[in-house]
Amino acid sequence: MDSNALASTTTLSPVLLTLIGVGAIALLLFLIIRVRLHAFFALIIVSILTAIAAGIDVQELIGTLVGPFGRTLGNVALLIGFGAVLGRMVEVSGGANVLANRLLEVFGERRAPFALSVASLCFGFPIFLDAGFIVMLPIIYSVARRLGGGILRYALPSTGAFLVMHALVPPHPGPVAASGLIGADVGMVLVVSLLVGLPTWYLVGYRLALLLANRHPSFAVPDLLGQPDAATENAPAFSTVLLVLVLPLVLIFLNTGLTTLAADGLIAGEGVWFHTLVFIGNTPIALLITTLLAMYLLVIRRTQGPVGERLERLVDEGLGPVCSIILITGAGGMFGGVLTATGIGTALSNGLDALGLPVILSAFLIAIIMRVAQGSATVAATTAAGLMAPAVAAHPGLEGFALACIVVAIAAGSITFSHVNDSGFWLVSRFLGISVKVALKTWTVIGTAVGFLSFALVWLLFSLVV
Numbered sequence: 503m504d505s506n507a508l509a510s511t512t513t514l515s516p517v518l519l520t521l522i523g524v525g526a527i528a529l530l531l532f533l534i535i536r537v538r539l540h541a542f543f544a545l546i547i548v549s550i551l552t553a554i555a556a557g558i559d560v561q562e563l564i565g566t567l568v569g570p571f572g573r574t575l576g577n578v579a580l581l582i583g584f585g586a587v588l589g590r591m592v593e594v595s596g597g598a599n600v601l602a603n604r605l606l607e608v609f610g611e612r613r614a615p616f617a618l619s620v621a622s623l624c625f626g627f628p629i630f631l632d633a634g635f636i637v638m639l640p641i642i643y644s645v646a647r648r649l650g651g652g653i654l655r656y657a658l659p660s661t662g663a664f665l666v667m668h669a670l671v672p673p674h675p676g677p678v679a680a681s682g683l684i685g686a687d688v689g690m691v692l693v694v695s696l697l698v699g700l701p702t703w704y705l706v707g708y709r710l711a712l713l714l715a716n717r718h719p720s721f722a723v724p725d726l727l728g729q730p731d732a733a734t735e736n737a738p739a740f741s742t743v744l745l746v747l748v749l750p751l752v753l754i755f756l757n758t759g760l761t762t763l764a765a766d767g768l769i770a771g772e773g774v775w776f777h778t779l780v781f782i783g784n785t786p787i788a789l790l791i792t793t794l795l796a797m798y799l800l801v802i803r804r805t806q807g808p809v810g811e812r813l814e815r816l817v818d819e820g821l822g823p824v825c826s827i828i829l830i831t832g833a834g835g836m837f838g839g840v841l842t843a844t845g846i847g848t849a850l851s852n853g854l855d856a857l858g859l860p861v862i863l864s865a866f867l868i869a870i871i872m873r874v875a876q877g878s879a880t881v882a883a884t885t886a887a888g889l890m891a892p893a894v895a896a897h898p899g900l901e902g903f904a905l906a907c908i909v910v911a912i913a914a915g916s917i918t919f920s921h922v923n924d925s926g927f928w929l930v931s932r933f934l935g936i937s938v939k940v941a942l943k944t945w946t947v948i949g950t951a952v953g954f955l956s957f958a959l960v961w962l963l964f965s966l967v968v
Contacts, residue, residue: 514557516849523846526552530837530885541881542826545833549840556844570839575832578678581688582824582831584789585673588796589634590820592625592746595800596737601625601747602641604740614645615715619659619708624747626667632929634664639933646723653723654715654944657934662707662948669879669917669949670695670702670910670956673750673789675824676883677913679831683838683887684894684912686905688785689758692751694906695913698959706951714944724935736804746799750785750792757783831884838888842895861897862911862964865890866957869915877924882916899968907964911957918953920946 514522526548533544549567558566601624605617618641626634638660646656672678672688677695681688757780764771781787801816802809840846859867869886873879887909894900894908920927921942931941 514845516845519556519844519846519849522552522555522844523841523849526555526837526841526846527885527889534881540826541878542829542833545830545837545885549833549837552837552846553840553844556840556846558840558844566840566843567836570842571832571836573839574679574682574835575828578675578682578831579828580786581673581678581789582675582828583821584786584793586824587817587820588746588750588789588793590816591793591796591800592743594816595743595804597743597746597800599641600737600740601743602638606645611649614649615656615659615712616708618642618645618656619663619703619711622660622663623667623703623707624744626664627671627747627751631661631664631668631926634668635661635930635933638664643723652715652719653721653934654718654936655712656715657930658711658715658944658948659708661930661945662711662952663703665917665949665952666699666703666707666956669952670699670913672785675827675831675880676916677909679834679880679884680887680909680912681906683835683884683891684905684909685891686909687758687902689754689761689783690903690906691909692754692785693758694903694910694960694963697963698910698914698956701959702952702956706948706955710951711944711948714947718936718940718944721934721936721940724933738800738804742799746792746796749795750788753783753788753791754785755783757785757788827880830878830881834881834884834888837885838891841888842892861890861893861900862908862961864893865908866911866915869912870918870953873916874919874921877920877927879916879924879926883912886912886915903967904964907960907967910960911964914953914957914960916953918950920949 529551530544530548533539533547534541537544539547546567550563553563553566602618602621605621606614609617609620618638621641622634622638625638642653642656642660646653649656668674668676670677672681672692672695677691678688680686681691760769760776760780760783761771763769764776770776782791797813801813805812865886868889869882872882872885890908890912894905900908927941927945930945931938936944
């Protein structure tokens with residue numbers, strides 16, 4: 503169904519459409535924050551009510567809702583699913599311990615915070631923040647007990663790295679969902695997110711985190727997990743873990759590089775070799791290849807006896823926790839699709855244009871508002887992308903690199919101002935044994951600084967191409 507056709511038949515005025523849009527957002531926030539309704543149900547209910555209020559015919563209602571839901575899931579479900587399974591296998595194989603121990607050997611004990619931050623940066627590519635933080639905790643505890651200086655000296659640089667990767671870099675759900683809704687190439691988003699994310703990690707995720715940790719040196723290592731887990735006797739080699747983490751990056755970069763060179767006429771975009779390399783470099787295929795390789799290197803080759811049941815259990819354990827994220831992402835796509843189909847998105851974008859705000863700044867600010875209001879970075883990025891999609895589509899000059907910059911700006915806004923409605927806030931503060939006040943002075947400050955610095959850098963890149 504053509505959303506433009508739907509929008510053109512809407513007889514409501516732009517002012518009324520804007521009021522419906524504002525009311526829809528307010529209702530969404532009320533249901534999530536006050537009623538504590540799960541974001542998946544809240545997004546679907548508000549999408550239905552918004553479509554009806556804006557005049558969508560009952561016969562067209564299901565198509566208006568299900569269409570964008572399915573398109574969004576088609577873009578993100580594979581990425582999130584493969585990324586979750588890959589992360590689970592790296593976790594249970596002892597790969598995290600191998601990676602961190604080797605980095606400590608290379609950098610030395612004096613630079614242990616930097617080594618742990620680097621390990622978290624690498625490990626945070628395929629693994630979501632919550633899971634990655636839990637996996638790194640035994641290593642952080644062990645290093646802190648051995649070297650002293652307080653738990654925050656080693657934990658904050660690690661969490662700062664996870665924040666950067668989780669907020670900005672595909673295949674994490676926020677940037678992936680925003681890419682699908684905005685229409686940006688995920689490979690290009692990966693390039694932009696790394697250009698922005700690496701300096702942001704060093705200046706904020708590591709340097710600022712270390713500075714804040716030194717202001718709170720008195721926190722001892724909590725005794726929540728007992729003694730840190732030792733590396734398994736059959737732990738994978740460092741080169742194996744590194745291969746599993748780097749391979750998807752290489753394949754995705756291969757796709758992006760070849761596509762860009764062909765578009766610029768520097769190589770012929772024809773032939774079996776070209777299409778094959780571009781195919782395997784598509785983000786879902788790259789992650790599928792890497793996940794299958796990880797199954798062999800980290801599970802099959804290291805398991806004595808029947809391996810089928812173990813693989814099935816690992817896959818189930820990896821997919822289970824992300825099912826909610828996938829459904830929320832699809833529901834966010836539904837909400838954005840309704841805003842587009844009804845013309846509400848266009849009315850809202852026109853209102854932003856009337857304020858004279860650049861589209862990339864509007865995207866960043868909307869993501870911040872959604873983050874502060876409901877806590878989830880994924881929901882914030884998804885909702886902000888849905889709201890901004892019509893405004894972005896109304897600017898014909900926005901494509902390629904510029905679209906990727908807008909996606910990263912949305913992702914940057916979605917990680918700011920974490921507080922008591924964010925599950926990550928409680929996860930980190932409880933496992934580090936710190937109070938709410940200290941968490942606000944450390945975890946919240948780091949996440950907010952990550953968001954603002956990465957936005958400043960991506961706006962600079964955006965200004966160079968637009």
